[in-house]
Amino acid sequence: MRAVRGLAMAAVVVAALIPATRAGADGGAYIDLQRTHYLPGQTAVGETYVWIPRSEQDQLDRGPFYAYVVPKGSSVTEGKPIPDGVIRVGTFSIERSEGKSFELHVSFTVPDVPGDEYSIALCNDPCTIAGFKEPISGFLSVVHTVREGQLLTEQSHLEGQIYGLRRDLRKAEREKTDLQIGLDASEMERSQLTGDIVELRSELAAASARPTGPESRPFIETWAAVLLGIALLIVAVAIVIRRRKVTPIIVPG
Numbered sequence: 001m002r003a004v005r006g007l008a009m010a011a012v013v014v015a016a017l018i019p020a021t022r023a024g025a026d027g028g029a030y031i032d033l034q035r036t037h038y039l040p041g042q043t044a045v046g047e048t049y050v051w052i053p054r055s056e057q058d059q060l061d062r063g064p065f066y067a068y069v070v071p072k073g074s075s076v077t078e079g080k081p082i083p084d085g086v087i088r089v090g091t092f093s094i095e096r097s098e099g100k101s102f103e104l105h106v107s108f109t110v111p112d113v114p115g116d117e118y119s120i121a122l123c124n125d126p127c128t129i130a131g132f133k134e135p136i137s138g139f140l141s142v143v144h145t146v147r148e149g150q151l152l153t154e155q156s157h158l159e160g161q162i163y164g165l166r167r168d169l170r171k172a173e174r175e176k177t178d179l180q181i182g183l184d185a186s187e188m189e190r191s192q193l194t195g196d197i198v199e200l201r202s203e204l205a206a207a208s209a210r211p212t213g214p215e216s217r218p219f220i221e222t223w224a225a226v227l228l229g230i231a232l233l234i235v236a237v238a239i240v241i242r243r244r245k246v247t248p249i250i251v252p253g
Helices: 002-017 054-062 146-208 219-245
Strands: 029-033 043-051 066-070 087-091 093-098 101-109 116-123 134-142
Touching (some): 043 134
Parallel strands (some): 029 134
Antiparallel strands (some): 043 101, 093 101, 116 134
């Protein structure tokens, strides 16, 4: 229950930190209160802005439009009776802002209800218009001591910090996953390069181990040597024969 209340308070704090904004054509208008938590009996002041097409501005004549404090589990719905437990607390004033934009203001005394989160609704009585093209709603936090409000605000801030840290953690995990994928790809490429280097080194070692003597020469070089030897032998034989032919004949005296 406290966790749920803390989350609801976080939504209230976030809404209280932003100014009242104009609602989109089919979005929603948020009733912005000037404080986060209220004690029973305090005065709450709220405002919001709505955009109403000219063709639907005649709905403003069906007022007045009231502010209702709605407990959890209840809702104010067009065409249905106001549920038991819903408290009417004030009346909205409506002023044209510019063109088709209108400002809605309300001031009311916070009722003496149990400390909890309540929603604020707009509707006429009987309830036939709960919004002008877009829903209009807000949140009211009721506490019974100032300290309770301070603790709830601190809890809301912590919830916001936890949410931010979890978001950062998810982002870091995604980055870690991307880095791991890149690391795995680099490891695979490094392994492939290592294999290529080992293969090249093996080929270089095999080339370095080949013999460089005559026995390693190609077969055609061996035949060339044989032919050269034969040619030299023939030349030698021819020289010997020639020498024999030109040997002078010595005539005895």
